Amino acid sequence: xxxxxxxxxxxxxxxxxxxxxxxxxxxxxxxxxxxxxxxxxxxxxxxxxxxxxxxxxxxxxxxxxxxxxxxxxxxxxxxxxxxxxxxxxxxxxxxxxxxxxxxxxxxxxxxxxxxxxxxxxxxxxxxxxxxxxxxxxxxxxxxxxxxxxxxxxxxxxx
Numbered sequence: 001x002x003x004x005x006x007x008x009x010x011x012x013x014x015x016x017x018x019x020x021x022x023x024x025x026x027x028x029x030x031x032x033x034x035x036x037x038x039x040x041x042x043x044x045x046x047x048x049x050x051x052x053x054x055x056x057x058x059x060x061x062x063x064x065x066x067x068x069x070x071x072x073x074x075x076x077x078x079x080x081x082x083x084x085x086x087x088x089x090x091x092x093x094x095x096x097x098x099x100x101x102x103x104x105x106x107x108x109x110x111x112x113x114x115x116x117x118x119x120x121x122x123x124x125x126x127x128x129x130x131x132x133x134x135x136x137x138x139x140x141x142x143x144x145x146x147x148x149x150x151x152x153x154x155x156x157x158x
Contacts, residue, residue: 003070004104009063016065016072021047023094054088061088066105073101078109085113087122102130106137114155123148 009017022029022043029039054061058079066074074092078085087109092102113120122139124131125148134151143150 003068004101005067006064006076006105007067009065009075013065013072017051017075018044018047020075020091020093021050024091026094058088066092066101068096068099068101074105076105081118084119084121085109085116087120090122102133103137106133110137110153110155113153117155119155120153122151124151125149 025043025046029043032039034042054063054077058077061077061079063077064075065072066076072093073096074090076090077088079088080086087106090102090105109120120139121142122134124134126144126146131149131151134153137153139151139153141149142152
């Protein structure tokens with residue numbers, strides 16, 4: 001991937017954002033004994049609930065599409081707070097994973113956090129394979145609830 005850029009989400013991105021969301025749940029859906037229509041109904045309902053939650057509880061958050069070589073490859077939602085930058089969600093399409101897309105945008109947020117001297121944080125499911133990526137980037141576990149871990153990255157002192 002040569003060109004990796006962000007662009008704000010638009011209404012026209014709804015189907016793409018759903019596809020990204022469904023991609024994050026693919027392994028889980030493979031294990032349930034539902035037919036494809038039931039799975040799609042469930043995923044659409046969960047996606048709508050997640051989007052409504054973000055809009056209600058984080059109205060000032062940025063919602064961006066991750067572009068790789070001009071093509072949508074993922075999404076990133078970020079809430080910039082007084083004392084921290086909270087990644088609400090970052091997800092990459094299955095076919096774009098392990099190509100440096102997520103790492104690139106996370107490093108960009110790390111540079112931003114360094115510049116403004118704020119902690120960068122995210123809650124991640126304890127079973128998520130992306131935990132390894134966050135650890136490699138220097139995030140440390142700062143809490144958890146048995147389901148998800150609060151991972152934080154702290155800027156180095158200047």
